[in-house]
Structure formats: C-alpha cells, structure tokens
Amino acid sequence: MRVEFLFWAGCPSHPRALADLRETLAQTGLDPDCVIVREVDDESGAEAEEFVGSPTIRIDGIDIQPPGEQPTGLTCRIYRRRDGRISPTPDPADVRDALRAASSTPGGRS
Amino acid sequence: MPSIGEPVPGFELPDTRGEMHRLDPAPATVVVFTCNHCPYALAWHERIIAVAGDYGQKGVRMLAINPNDAERYPGDSPDAMRARVEDGDFADVPYLRDESQEVARAYDARTTPDVFVLDAEGILRYRGAPDGDHDDPARNAAWLRAAIDAVLEGRAPDPQETRPVGCSIKWRP
Numbered sequence: 096m097r098v099e100f101l102f103w104a105g106c107p108s109h110p111r112a113l114a115d116l117r118e119t120l121a122q123t124g125l126d127p128d129c130v131i132v133r134e135v136d137d138e139s140g141a142e143a144e145e146f147v148g149s150p151t152i153r154i155d156g157i158d159i160q161p162p163g164e165q166p167t168g169l170t171c172r173i174y175r176r177r178d179g180r181i182s183p184t185p186d187p188a189d190v191r192d193a194l195r196a197a198s199s200t201p202g203g204r205s
Numbered sequence: 206m207p208s209i210g211e212p213v214p215g216f217e218l219p220d221t222r223g224e225m226h227r228l229d230p231a232p233a234t235v236v237v238f239t240c241n242h243c244p245y246a247l248a249w250h251e252r253i254i255a256v257a258g259d260y261g262q263k264g265v266r267m268l269a270i271n272p273n274d275a276e277r278y279p280g281d282s283p284d285a286m287r288a289r290v291e292d293g294d295f296a297d298v299p300y301l302r303d304e305s306q307e308v309a310r311a312y313d314a315r316t317t318p319d320v321f322v323l324d325a326e327g328i329l330r331y332r333g334a335p336d337g338d339h340d341d342p343a344r345n346a347a348w349l350r351a352a353i354d355a356v357l358e359g360r361a362p363d364p365q366e367t368r369p370v371g372c373s374i375k376w377r378p
Contacts, residue, residue, distance in 0.1 A: 105373050108244070170278065171372045173244040182340055183244035 096155060096197050099131045103141075103149035106171035108183035112150040119190045123198075141167045148172025152190065155200070159185055159193040206313030207329045209365045213321065214311040218270065218301040221287040226268060226299045228327060233260070233356040235267040235349065236321040237335075238314040238374065241289060242273070242280035245371035246317040248339040250294070252346040253318065256335075257298045260353055270301045272309035273317070273375040281375070309374055316371035322352040322362070330356050333367030 100116060102109035117127035135146045147165040149172055151158060160174060176186045207213045213236070217227045228234060237253055239246045257267040273281040283302055290300050303309050312321060322331035331352030336344035352362035 107370065166279075168277070170242060170375075171244050173242070173247065180340075180342070181244055181247040183248070184340075 096125070096129070096194075097131065097153075098125075098129055098194075099133065099151075099153040099156075101133050101135055101144060101146055101149070101151040101153070103135050103146075103169045103171075105169060106149040106183070108171055109150050112152075112184040115184060115187050116152060116190060119187050119194065123191055123194045125194060125198075135169070138167075138169060141169055150184070152185065152193075154193050154197045157193070157197075159189055206311070207321075207332075209329055209332065211329055212327050213323055213329050214308070215327075216308045216311070218303055218308060220299040220301055221283065221290045224299075226301055228268075228323070229266065230325065231264055231266040232325050233263075233265045233353050234323040234327075235265065235353065236270065236312070236323065237267065238270050238272055238309055238312070238317055238319045240271045240273045240278075240281050240317040240372070240375075241285050242278055243317045243372035245339050249318050249335050249346070249371075252342060252344070253320070253335055253349065254294075254296050254298055256346050256349055256353070258296060259350075261297070263357060265353055265357070267298045268301060269295060269298050270303050270308060270314075271317075272303035272306050272314065274306075274377045276377075278375050306374075306376060314369075314374055316369040316373060318371050319369040319374075320349055322349065322356060324356045331362045331365055332369075333364070334370045337367075339370065 120127045135141050147162040148170045174182050174185045176182050217225050275282040324330050335346040335349045338344050355362040
C-alpha cells in the first residue's frame with residue numbers, strides 16, 4: 096500500500112493531520128512510518144501534483160476525499176467531519192475506512 | 206500596527222451591497238478578519254457570529270472583513286461573499302471587502318480568522334483567536350467573549366492577546 100501525505104507549509108494543519116494519519120495507520124495494524132511525505136511549495140508544483148490544498152492524503156493514488164472540481168493551489172483544504180463540522184483535517188474515520196478499503200483491494204499491499 | 210492599549214486605525218469599507226461601514230461609536234467593537242475558503246475561518250464561523258447575536262443587545266458591534274486576494278483565490282470573490290451573506294451565514298454582521306488590503310495591513314492581521322476587540326474609545330483590548338481550539342465548538346469563542354465582557358466592565362481582558370490561528374492572509378503578489 097502506498098500512503099502519500101502532501102502538504103503546504105503555509106497551512107498550519109499539517110502536523111496534526113500527519114500525526115492523526117500515523118495514529119490511524121497504527122490502529123489499523125499498518126506501519127505508521129510508511130507514509131511518503133511530500134511538501135508542495137509553489138503553484139507549479141501544486142498544478143503538477145493536482146494538489147487542491149493542504150493536507151492531501153492519497154492511498155494507492157486515490158484521494159481519501161475526492162476533490163471534484165476544486166482548483167489546484169496553495170491553500171488550506173476544507174474537510175467535512177462525519178458529524179457535519181468543517182475542519183482543516185480529515186475525519187480519522189474516513190482515513191481508517193480508506194486504509195481498510197485499500198487493504199482489502201486485490202493487489203493492494205498491507 | 207496597533208498594540209494592546211493603543212488606538213486602532215479607522216477605516217471605511219463596503220459591504221456586499223456596496224454600503225459603507227466604519228468604526229461607529231459602540232461600547233465594544235469586534236473586528237474579525239475572515240474569509241470564505243479557509244477551513245479554520247469556517248470552523249470558527251458559527252461561534253463568532255453567535256457572539257454578535259448574544260452581545261448585540263448590549264450594543265456591541267461586529268464587523269467581518271475579507272482581505273484576501275480574490276484573483277488567486279476566487280472563493281473569496283465579492284460574488285462569493287455576497288452569496289454567503291444572502292444565505293444568511295453572517296446574520297446581521299456586515300461582511301466587508303478590503304480590496305486594497307490596506308486595512309488588514311494597518312491592523313497587522315495575519316490569519317483568517319484574526320479577531321480584534323476594541324473598547325468604546327477605539328483602543329485595542331484583545332487580539333488573537335476566538336478560543337483555544339477550532340475543532341471544538343464547545344469552546345464557544347470563550348476568549349472573545351471574555352474580552353468583550355471585560356471591555357464592557359471596564360477591565361483588562363485576560364488574556365489580552367493570543368496567537369491567531371488559521372490560514373495566512375492571501376496578500377496580492
């Protein structure tokens with residue numbers, strides 16, 4: 096399984112989001128150190144990475160919250176928690192479900 | 206840039222209907238720099254607007270100012286601001302456009318949100334975050350409420366200053 100964490104340092108949410116991701120990996124029985132962390136630091140990089148905001152988490156290349164038509168750019172990303180609240184970080188339950196789905200996908204590595 | 210205990214700069218800015226707003230006399234005034242596209246601003250938004258409703262009967266005024274560069278961040282365009290106002294997101298709080306970003310610079314605003322509480326003489330009495338956790342609605346904008354209470358009672362807020370937390374203001378290149 097390939098777990099990518101893309102962030103922009105201009106948004107303060109990334110340390111908490113990365114800690115949440117690693118905790119969720121551990122809770123799911125996966126290696127918390129397997130995360131590939133990449134910084135996006137300019138607009139051209141954001142476009143090349145199809146980066147719509149910080150943080151962005153992809154598992155086997157699939158965004159845990161498909162961004163739809165959001166434009167790429169250096170900004171904080173909006174997530175919606177399962178209770179409806181808006182947050183700068185994804186709901187850990189969404190991350191957990193995405194990890195489990197990838198783990199159960201034929202060809203996926205756990 | 207204003208420090209705690211110093212007068213803040215005056216300003217005149219348009220709301221989403223073009224009506225101009227300034228720092229009119231009030232026992233306390235809250236100036237909050239905010240925007241449409243930042244998850245921190247949105248996470249805190251309802252708590253901040255609730256403060257305006259709860260303190261309105263005491264004469265407290267609140268002005269929300271969006272200073273972001275809307276060319277690079279179209280989610281903060283005047284049309285997008287107007288849509289939120291028309292949806293009722295701001296209740297009776299004027300949502301002002303700081304197109305030149307001069308007001309944000311004069312206040313040394315750093316993030317959205319960034320909250321400033323002024324007393325009746327226009328002296329800055331509190332500056333910073335609404336409360337200690339954007340992710341916890343139960344915090345209920347406690348620092349902001351405490352600052353307003355202190356100003357209305359003629360006391361110095363405690364705390365007087367906290368670190369603003371949120372998205373950086375999107376300055377023009």
